[in-house]
Amino acid sequence: MGPAAHSDPAVRLLADLVRIPSINPMGRACSGPQYTEAAIGAYVESFLRRHGIDVQVSESAPGRPNIIGYVDAGASRTLLLEAHLDTVHAEGMTVEPFSAEIVDGALYGRGACDTKASLAAFLHALTTVLQHPGRLAYNVIIAAVADEEYRFTGAIHALKSGLRADCGIAGEPTMLHIVRAHKGVVRWHVRTTGRAAHAAYPDRGENAIYRMGRVLERLEHHARELQARTPHPSLGTPTLSVGMIEGGQAVNIVPDHCRIEIDRRTLPGERADDAIRAVSDLLGECEGCEIEDPYLAVSGMDVPGDALIVQSLARAIRPVAGEPVIEGAHYATDAGLYTSAGIPTVVFGPGNIADAHTAAEHVALQELHAAVTIIQNLLTTPAP
Numbered sequence: 001m002g003p004a005a006h007s008d009p010a011v012r013l014l015a016d017l018v019r020i021p022s023i024n025p026m027g028r029a030c031s032g033p034q035y036t037e038a039a040i041g042a043y044v045e046s047f048l049r050r051h052g053i054d055v056q057v058s059e060s061a062p063g064r065p066n067i068i069g070y071v072d073a074g075a076s077r078t079l080l081l082e083a084h085l086d087t088v089h090a091e092g093m094t095v096e097p098f099s100a101e102i103v104d105g106a107l108y109g110r111g112a113c114d115t116k117a118s119l120a121a122f123l124h125a126l127t128t129v130l131q132h133p134g135r136l137a138y139n140v141i142i143a144a145v146a147d148e149e150y151r152f153t154g155a156i157h158a159l160k161s162g163l164r165a166d167c168g169i170a171g172e173p174t175m176l177h178i179v180r181a182h183k184g185v186v187r188w189h190v191r192t193t194g195r196a197a198h199a200a201y202p203d204r205g206e207n208a209i210y211r212m213g214r215v216l217e218r219l220e221h222h223a224r225e226l227q228a229r230t231p232h233p234s235l236g237t238p239t240l241s242v243g244m245i246e247g248g249q250a251v252n253i254v255p256d257h258c259r260i261e262i263d264r265r266t267l268p269g270e271r272a273d274d275a276i277r278a279v280s281d282l283l284g285e286c287e288g289c290e291i292e293d294p295y296l297a298v299s300g301m302d303v304p305g306d307a308l309i310v311q312s313l314a315r316a317i318r319p320v321a322g323e324p325v326i327e328g329a330h331y332a333t334d335a336g337l338y339t340s341a342g343i344p345t346v347v348f349g350p351g352n353i354a355d356a357h358t359a360a361e362h363v364a365l366q367e368l369h370a371a372v373t374i375i376q377n378l379l380t381t382p383a384p
């Protein structure tokens with residue numbers, strides 16, 4: 001970690017963000033200073049205020065803040081720059097998760113790539129442009145939100161609270177490619193119930209796990225059917241996967257309950273309700289089966305290639321990184337929520353998604369610097 005590298009303010013900002021743990025508890029009963037977005041939110045709030053930006057802080061749950069800064073440039077269009085504050089957990093990492101070490105031109109740590117590098121690039125680009133009054137070509141809303149890694153409640157809360165913009169960028173590691181389309185995701189549980197009995201007298205009970213076995217066979221068949229559908233040109237086919245199962249109390253008791261968790265990836269335009277209805281039709285009159293409401297539903301998105309945000313961002317990329325790659329991705333992001341709420345939003349940022357959530361998560365500083373210049377270009381060039 002050379003002091004020379006840290007003389008760069010964008011790197012220093014990223015290092016600060018990585019040194020403040022912001023692990024998403026993801027439904028587990030975790031508490032302690034490493035968890036939630038509270039501390040990092042306070043840092044981002046004071047960073048924005050220090051640069052004279054109006055800030056609103058709004059919690060979707062205790063300790064789960066969205067930090068939203070507003071810059072009115074008197075422009076005709078408003079651009080949303082959004083990045084999430086949370087990270088996945090840091091167990092099993094082979095590098096120090098929160099010391100922001102720099103090795104061979106890359107900064108290491110949990111969240112370095114997903115997605116604190118994007119957040120640092122957005123914050124640094126905006127505040128440097130603001131040092132020269134009159135250069136902003138857009139009104140800017142900079143949103144640092146909670147809980148993207150689990151239930152997207154930060155972005156949902158921001159939209160419910162009235163967030164509006166003409167177009168947006170959700171910062172995620174895309175290697176500076178423009179991701180203008182991605183799949184959505186719907187997750188929900190299916191339960192079966194039965195009747196408990198001593199395992200020595202199984203015919204006195206009703207086995208909920210056997211019932212679930214029949215459900216699983218139908219779901220596996222349905223998953224194969226989905227993958228046989230005509231593929232979207234860049235996103236392929238929808239998918240379904242059963243990822244979790246639990247049931248029974250003890251091996252000597254006929255189980256009276258079983259529960260599975262389904263992950264269904266949707267194509268842009270597919271509705272969560274329809275995906276769930278297809279499963280309930282498939283299960284039909286299944287005795288003792290219950291389909292729960294989804295606990296997560298994020299739409300896919302497909303922003304047209306000629307949309308203002310795609311064209312403006314492409315023009316900002318060209319002098320920095322050459323002809324931009326414009327593509328689709330299979331993962332879901334907050335951009336799906338904004339786009340379906342009428343804010344065409346693409347995904348863009350430094351780092352490689354293949355390094356996100358890994359044991360040696362890192363981001364190349366060269367990409368961080370390139371992202372800063374690209375966002376500065378975007379912010380200072382009037383829309384075509």
Ligand SMILES: [Zn+2]
Pocket residue numbers: 084114115148172173
């Ligand atoms: Zn992310």
